[in-house]
Amino acid sequence: MAKFNDAKWRRDYRFGDINEGLSHDDAYEMLDIAAQFTSKAHVAANQRWFDAQDLYDYIKSDHIRSNSDRKKFYKAVKREFPMVKESKSLNEVSNYIWMERTVTLKDIKGKTVTLRKGDRGTHVRIGWDEDIIKVAGHEFDTKEWDKKVKRDDFSVS
8 A cells, every 4th residue: 555645635635625534545554553552443443534643643542551552553653654743742631730638648659648738730641541640749640549539638620
């Protein structure tokens, strides 16, 4: 199969020469690559994708769980779709957290930490099931956070 030319597709799309998204063959090429790393990427097959980057971001963030598989997937996709960029910031979703009460819990390293009223941080979701809470310079696993911190102990924006 010929290499997908994203720049040509974008130029043609901008000037009205085409009215369709990522070709069926190109979408399935990426899904075939994803099949090496996950068995769940098939849900993307029934959707219309307008560019390779969107499909890549969707598969990587929602269906490939381990970081090593994500790196391998990126390298494999990059060989076939050179215009695809690795952009972690597209997949990160953050909420800002303000502590309303003092709470003591263990961070990721196992150290007992006391979070005081007024401490600030973020709740970062990266990909499928990777959530991290970062407050006052410490990182917390969401499972530990959910066990120890009550909803009234913090506010989110």
